[in-house]
Amino acid sequence: MFKRRKNPKGLMLNPNAKPKDELVDNQKTFEHNMETFMEQCANVNQRPACISDLSNQNLTVVRRLGEGNGGAVALVKYKNLYMARKTVYVGANTKLQKQILRELGILHHCRSPFIIGFYGAFLNENSICLCVEYMDCGSLDAILREGGPIPLDILGCIINSMVKGLIYLYNVMHIIHRDLKPSNVIINSLGYIKLCDFGVSGELVNSIAHTFVGTSTYMSPERICGGDYSVKSDIWSLGITIIELATQELPWCFSGVNEPMGILDVMHCIVQEDPPRLPDSFPEDLRLFVDACLHKDPNLRASPQELCAMPYFQYTLMKNVDVASWASQFRSL
Structure with missing residues (x-):
């Protein structure tokens, strides 16, 4: 009851x-x-540049931001650019990992002031790391x-x-x-x-x-x-x-x-x-x-x-x- x-x-x-x-x-x-x-969405320059060499070796962790859906989120720095890195465990299936990275690629085409900007994603062991616009x-x-x-x-x-x-x-x-x-x-x-x-x-x-x-x-x-x-x-x-x-x-x-x-x-x-x-x-x-x-x-x-x-x-x-x-x-x- x-x-x-x-x-x-x-x-x-x-x-x-x-x-x-x-x-x-x-x-x-x-x-x-x-x-x-x-x-306005078609003409606005709201799409971050795609960064091809994203990896944990090229990122400096500034601090932990918290836990997002299924993964930890950290504020990181790439050269002079701050971004949020979200790490999501996906397992050891190589085919699955590649499919997820391929599906995430569509975010590079997103141009809207109402959608988070996407810099890129990379594989780190059995996790996918997504790097997105940092909202302060x-x-x-x-x-x-x-x-x-x-x-x-x-x-x-x-x-x-x-x-x-x-x-x-x-x-x-x-x-x-x-x-x-x-x-x-x-x-x-x-x-x-x-x-x-x-x-x-x-x-x-x-x-x-x-x-x-x-x-x-x-x-x-x-x-x-x-x-x-x-x-x-x-x-x-x-x-x-x-x-x-x-x-x-x-x-x-x-x-x-x-x-x-x-x-x-x-x-x-x-x-x-x-x-x-x-x-x-x-x-x-x-x-x-x-x-x-x-x-x-x-x-x-x-x-x-x-x-x-x-x-x-x-x-x-x-x-x-x-x-x-x-x-x-x-x-x-």
Whole structure:
């Protein structure tokens, strides 16, 4: 029997989710904005140079940054360039190692201000080392722990960047992220907000799955039930991520005795209970945006295109927010 948990932030469930056709406000505006966005991505010089001689011998370790999905992350220096090196164990299968390196090569073609830059990858014994752009303000989960709930104006910019990053992955790179959550959204002191740790390599995703036990809190109901993973599964994770950033609380993880809810309890809630909602104290347009992300039925859940057409997203496009000044307070080397 599942024990009821207290709800200190007042998150509410959504018994009356609105039908999908009420979520699209202005498709023509969306199409125009997306055409402009894709043109900007095509013309912007956001792709780091490919470095052919990456190896541990050519990298100086500055300090440890932490643990990412399935591997350790370190700040390293290549000549005068700082980068983040992530090491993921993949095993001794030579054929598999070469396949992963080949699949990762697609990242050299990524040109978006909303996606982490990729310098290259190399093999080190039975591990793959990925070298990516270093973001000096860290990930949103660390910022959330240090600074508390994200201010609403900053949150709008973060949501805008996450949605644009997902659209770029889907429409241009033909990639589903598969692991969207605050720890996979990173920011720098220039105010850039970027997605990282997305599923570009199926074999690397499988290797991580065998070495890393992650949280299921951001998983969509259909994924927990063994259904196909789709773009809509990422949108569910987006909705849960927004609630966490706005409230500093994860839905379903409340406890009256200061103990975390068990993973089976969480998975039961995701599948069996109504979707969570933001409290009424948040702006209505933002609450409707989150509701659109969190339909239990993926066929009713908003697509990235429909999210872009919603009033809240259009509002964030018009706001001029100094993200850099806010982010700089969390800057490390």
